[in-house]
Every structure is written in structure tokens, then in C-alpha cells.
Amino acid sequence: MKQWIAALLLMLIPGVQAAKPQKVTLMVDDVPVAQVLQALAEQEKLNLVVSPDVSGTVSLHLTDVPWKQALQTVVKSAGLITRQEGNILSVHSIAWQNNNIARQEAEQARAQANLPLENRSITLQYADAGELAKAGEKLLSAKGSMTVDKRTNRLLLRDNKTALSA
Known part of the structure; x- marks a missing residue:
């Protein structure tokens, strides 16, 4: 009997049910990429860090697309890379990422040479x-x-x- 009551209570509590991913409808024409990213981050209540090398404009027409897919579409179309740590979303260009990797490899090589x-x-x-x-x-x-x-x-x-x- 206790198991039935517990099962009924779990079904009645709305927070226990699986959260559906939010759908995004986005229609922009020639808008700076940083502004579109800010709007998407605000919708998911994420903090956003945009690198200074992020530039350009984007034109999109997305209807009822999952938030994650909308973000990936904007990022991919602008040639950018995202990294999320907790509730902070960092966005930078692929060139910045490549430079960062090359710098880290050079530092590792220097450290290896100094052993x-x-x-x-x-x-x-x-x-x-x-x-x-x-x-x-x-x-x-x-x-x-x-x-x-x-x-x-x-x-x-x-x-x-x-x-x-x-």
C-alpha cells in the first residue's frame, strides 16, 4: 500500500517529470553574432563570455528548434567554438582555439626541454x-x-x- 501511495505522489509532482528541452524560434536578418548568442544565453539563463575575435553578422530563420541545436547552428555558421563550464558559456573563433593549442604545445615542449x-x-x-x-x-x-x-x-x-x- 505504501508503495502505491509513493508511486502516485511521484507521478503528481511536476518537478520529478523529465524536463523537455526548450524550443527556440529565431528570426534575425544581418544581426551581429554576439547579440544572437546573448539572446540564446539569456533564454537558458547562462552567463556568456564572448571573445573579442568573435565578429560578423548572421541571418537565420529557425522555428521550434531545440535550444542546443539553435546554439550549434549559430556557432557553426559563424565559424566559432563554444565551451561550457557550469553555467558559463565561452565563445571564441576557431583561429583563437588553434593559436591556443599551438601555444600550449609550445609551452609543453619548452617544459620538456627544460627537464x-x-x-x-x-x-x-x-x-x-x-x-x-x-x-x-x-x-x-x-x-x-x-x-x-x-x-x-x-x-x-x-x-x-x-x-x-x-
């Missing part, structure tokens, strides 16, 4: 150190080096810790 070098010695039993050195050179970082000691059949490695552990 301290370590020495490691590998004594080989059943392989020729000279032959392995040819293949092993490709595994080292730009600052790494490999020396072959033919007398002891040993590889002497000098590189950063991450390259040596790989």
Missing part, C-alpha cells in the same frame, strides 16, 4: 648494442643521447626521466 637529464646504463646479454642503438635513437627526446660501449656491450643513455622510463 633535467639523467644517465642510465643498460648492459645487454644476447643482443648487439650497436644494432639496438640504431633503433633506440628514435625513442629519445631532442636533448637525449645514446652512446654504445662495444667493449662491455652496453648502451649509455642520457635523457630526461620521462623519455628514459618509456
Whole structure:
């Protein structure tokens, strides 16, 4: 009996039912992209951060489209990228995104190059150190080096810790 009452109460509470995505009707002609994005963000009660490189105008006629699809349509037509963190929606150009990725990769490469070098010695039993050195050179970082000691059949490695552990 208690289960039936609980089930009826859950059906009567409107907040428990799945929320339907809001539909958007949007008709604009030659309007700045930033203004259209602001209107869409306001409808979903999102905070909006628009990068200074976002520019251009857009003309749209959307009728009863889900909000997310409307946002993606505006963003894609203007050549932009969005990122949402919590209730903050950030919008910037693809060029800005590519520059940001290139800058991060350059910083990682600089950090990798500045890592301290370590020495490691590998004594080989059943392989020729000279032959392995040819293949092993490709595994080292730009600052790494490999020396072959033919007398002891040993590889002497000098590189950063991450390259040596790989």
C-alpha cells in the first residue's frame, strides 16, 4: 500500500517529470553574432563570455528548434567554438582555439626541454648494442643521447626521466 501511495505522489509532482528541452524560434536578418548568442544565453539563463575575435553578422530563420541545436547552428555558421563550464558559456573563433593549442604545445615542449637529464646504463646479454642503438635513437627526446660501449656491450643513455622510463 505504501508503495502505491509513493508511486502516485511521484507521478503528481511536476518537478520529478523529465524536463523537455526548450524550443527556440529565431528570426534575425544581418544581426551581429554576439547579440544572437546573448539572446540564446539569456533564454537558458547562462552567463556568456564572448571573445573579442568573435565578429560578423548572421541571418537565420529557425522555428521550434531545440535550444542546443539553435546554439550549434549559430556557432557553426559563424565559424566559432563554444565551451561550457557550469553555467558559463565561452565563445571564441576557431583561429583563437588553434593559436591556443599551438601555444600550449609550445609551452609543453619548452617544459620538456627544460627537464633535467639523467644517465642510465643498460648492459645487454644476447643482443648487439650497436644494432639496438640504431633503433633506440628514435625513442629519445631532442636533448637525449645514446652512446654504445662495444667493449662491455652496453648502451649509455642520457635523457630526461620521462623519455628514459618509456
